[in-house]
Amino acid sequence: MVVIRVLVSGACGSMGGYVCRAVDAAEDMTIAAAVDPAGIGHKLGEYMPDLSEDAQQIQVSGHLAATLQEAGPNVMIDFTAPAVVMSNIEAALSAGTACVVGTTGFSEIDLKTIQRMSESKGVACVIAPNFSIAANLMMKFAAEAVASFEYAEIIERHHEHKKDAPSGTAVRTAQIMAEAREGPLSVVPTERHNVEGSRGGALGNIPIHAVRMPGYVADQEVLLGSPGEILKISHETTSRECFIPGVMLAVRAVQALSGLTYGLDKLLTR
Numbered sequence: 001m002v003v004i005r006v007l008v009s010g011a012c013g014s015m016g017g018y019v020c021r022a023v024d025a026a027e028d029m030t031i032a033a034a035v036d037p038a039g040i041g042h043k044l045g046e047y048m049p050d051l052s053e054d055a056q057q058i059q060v061s062g063h064l065a066a067t068l069q070e071a072g073p074n075v076m077i078d079f080t081a082p083a084v085v086m087s088n089i090e091a092a093l094s095a096g097t098a099c100v101v102g103t104t105g106f107s108e109i110d111l112k113t114i115q116r117m118s119e120s121k122g123v124a125c126v127i128a129p130n131f132s133i134a135a136n137l138m139m140k141f142a143a144e145a146v147a148s149f150e151y152a153e154i155i156e157r158h159h160e161h162k163k164d165a166p167s168g169t170a171v172r173t174a175q176i177m178a179e180a181r182e183g184p185l186s187v188v189p190t191e192r193h194n195v196e197g198s199r200g201g202a203l204g205n206i207p208i209h210a211v212r213m214p215g216y217v218a219d220q221e222v223l224l225g226s227p228g229e230i231l232k233i234s235h236e237t238t239s240r241e242c243f244i245p246g247v248m249l250a251v252r253a254v255q256a257l258s259g260l261t262y263g264l265d266k267l268l269t270r
Contacts, residue, residue: 001028004029005030005071005073006032007071007097008035010036011034011035011060013080015240016036019077020048023077024052033071034060035061035062035063036062039060040062042059043059044056068095073097074255075254076098078099078101089117093123098257099125099254104168106168111262115259118258124255125259126257127260127262128250129167131243132242133264135218136246136265138220138235143177146224149226150185150186152177152223153223154173154209154220155223156211156221157212158211159215165212166210169218171203185204187207217239219234219235249267249268250264250267
């Protein structure tokens with residue numbers, strides 16, 4: 001059995017713990033290295049005492065490029081922040097390490113840049129706005145339903161520390177809904193805004209509303225309306241562990257891919 005050597009970038013973050021535990025427990029994977037500026041000088045075991053003995057002894061690094069060269073991982077899993085993710089991907093691809101990225105906040109220009117880097121280096125990258133299988137099914141159902149409606153809006157709710165708004169999931173949902181229609185959705189102009197921005201931002205004629213407060217992890221509701229009825233397609237997250245099956249699927253698939261794969265749905269249909 002070929003064992004996949006994984007570098008976890010953002011190892012000490014909220015998703016990092018779930019990722020480290022999942023990789024450590026998988027028979028076909030091993031944690032080759034852990035990178036997180038917040039954990040410099042510490043061992044993984046100080047954050048996750050339930051890891052295997054070998055994984056507990058891994059020293060957390062703050063320098064990604066050097067760690068990529070020293071550890072020689074096959075795959076980097078990145079759950080960090082929009083401010084650093086582009087440089088992280090560039091460092092990994094330059095080192096010949098395939099990427100599985102759950103960090104959000106990418107622009108269209110960013111994605112085109114990653115596509116070019118991935119193709120020029122001959123190393124694959126998977127980026128998913130949401131690694132939850134149920135969330136990807138929600139997006140699929142919304143794209144199927146939108147052909148039968150003229151109006152749609154999206155409400156996404158996340159924890160108060162999320163760095164970007166709207167979420168990558170909401171943006172991706174609006175994109176695939178717009179792509180699934182022959183013509184644009186309808187939006188009735190609001191005559192007077194008592195509070196500026198109260199109708200949300202719009203993408204593809206789909207208003208998107210972002211909520212940020214404690215108590216939420218990552219929820220989304222797609223509303224589709226026609227005279228006399230509303231269809232609601234919603235996904236609720238109660239724990240970040242729901243993202244792990246999708247992450248593991250991507251780690252096992254990415255080395256056989258080429259270029260940039262954007263969206264977990266591409267892997268679910270393979």
